[in-house]
Amino acid sequence: MTPDRKKEFDRTMSDQNHQITILAENAMAGNRVSIEQLVDIFHQDIFRLVYYKTRTRMDAEDITQEIFIKMMKNLHRLKSPNKFKSWLFSIAYNHIRDYFRKQKMLGVFGLNAGVKDFNPEDQDTNNPDEDLLKKEFQDKLFEFIEDLSRWEKEIFILRFINHLKIREVAAVLKKNESTIKTHLYRAIEKLSRNNELRDLLTGDAG
Amino acid sequence: MDRNEHLNKNTIIKAVIDGTDLSKAEQDHLAECGGCRSEIDRFKSELDTLEQKADITAPLPTRRPVLPEKENYSFRLFRPIFAAGLTALMLVAFIWWPNGGIPVYEETTAQILLEMEADERLMTDIEELEGIALSGIYMDESEETEDLMEDEFMDFLIPTDNGSVI
Numbered sequence: 487m488t489p490d491r492k493k494e495f496d497r498t499m500s501d502q503n504h505q506i507t508i509l510a511e512n513a514m515a516g517n518r519v520s521i522e523q524l525v526d527i528f529h530q531d532i533f534r535l536v537y538y539k540t541r542t543r544m545d546a547e548d549i550t551q552e553i554f555i556k557m558m559k560n561l562h563r564l565k566s567p568n569k570f571k572s573w574l575f576s577i578a579y580n581h582i583r584d585y586f587r588k589q590k591m592l593g594v595f596g597l598n599a600g601v602k603d604f605n606p607e608d609q610d611t612n613n614p615d616e617d618l619l620k621k622e623f624q625d626k627l628f629e630f631i632e633d634l635s636r637w638e639k640e641i642f643i644l645r646f647i648n649h650l651k652i653r654e655v656a657a658v659l660k661k662n663e664s665t666i667k668t669h670l671y672r673a674i675e676k677l678s679r680n681n682e683l684r685d686l687l688t689g690d691a692g
Numbered sequence: 693m694d695r696n697e698h699l700n701k702n703t704i705i706k707a708v709i710d711g712t713d714l715s716k717a718e719q720d721h722l723a724e725c726g727g728c729r730s731e732i733d734r735f736k737s738e739l740d741t742l743e744q745k746a747d748i749t750a751p752l753p754t755r756r757p758v759l760p761e762k763e764n765y766s767f768r769l770f771r772p773i774f775a776a777g778l779t780a781l782m783l784v785a786f787i788w789w790p791n792g793g794i795p796v797y798e799e800t801t802a803q804i805l806l807e808m809e810a811d812e813r814l815m816t817d818i819e820e821l822e823g824i825a826l827s828g829i830y831m832d833e834s835e836e837t838e839d840l841m842e843d844e845f846m847d848f849l850i851p852t853d854n855g856s857v858i
């Protein structure tokens with residue numbers, strides 16, 4: 487990114503943050519339109535987080551729905567509207583954690599079939615070659631993520647899948663920034679040794 | 693390190709995460725060495741590509757979340773008051789019980805059980821109101837320890853180390 491583009495990007499980001507803060511303030515006051523706008527802004531981000539954690543689209547859709555209902559019900563508890571994004575991701579993070587606990591609990595009693603496998607039909611396009619490439623990348627990425635330790639995994643997903651800043655990741659996970667950096671360092675170091683995945687990253691950007 | 697020395701792999705990764713974490717000598721070297729700078733840029737662009745590809749290859753949600761109509765909080769707010777009222781009523785009933793408030797053994801047990809149940813309900817409602825139900829969500833540092841302990845306890849009960857869980 488050139489310095490000019492970087493400046494422009496930063497300005498756009500700060501405008502967007504400001505807009506989100508105002509929406510959050512209105513949402514806290516019970517403004518329905520603002521609440522819906524926040525859903526529009528974060529819907530895909532939250533879905534992506536849940537998808538990368540659960541690896542199933544069906545569950546991800548349901549869990550995403552539940553997270554936004556939880557958001558709505560707890561808006562009155564939000565203390566700083568300018569931290570809405572981290573707050574929402576905290577809700578999502580905790581909700582997903584509870585989901586896995588319930589799954590585990592059911593598993594202990596033999597009431598579920600375990601974590602479902604990735605279904606390639608989840609994301610069919612009209613282009614079989616493209617589907618295959620997508621699937622190959624997703625498989626390698628999931629494989630890489632699975633091999634990370636628990637915190638490396640959490641932090642890698644929030645930072646690189648959800649594009650959160652280190653400061654935001656720290657707020658979501660309630661850890662200090664240097665702890666986040668340490669785990670991030672280990673995750674990136676592992677990535678640097680993963681030639682299979684890196685081969686898919688070099689050469690083309692699509 | 694010597695400012696004439698190239699950055700090693702660990703330092704390159706550190707620079708990728710946050711350039712300001714480098715030592716003065718490392719930063720000085722970087723300011724003068726195009727080789728190390730391009731190594732960092734190459735790494736960063738790989739990570740940018742990973743971010744883009746993770747976006748492009750992930751499926752899109754097929755439906756937008758549908759939020760319920762605004763929840764009526766009044767019942768929630770009145771629940772503890774209701775529970776307190778119920779406890780008071782039962783206390784009155786207990787005093788006015790036949791045998792002048794000295795009930796036979798079975799009745800006492802039933803009464804205590806009922807009261808315990810009402811108390812428990814009341815506590816649950818109070819806890820809910822105080823936000824304990826949403827524990828671990830965006831609270832300050834002092835509550836981190838508690839959350840982590842709870843986390844570790846849950847991990848002990850239900851191990852989450854098989855890679856499939858958070």
Ligand SMILES: [Zn+2]
Nearest residue numbers: 698699725728
């Ligand atoms: Zn150098």
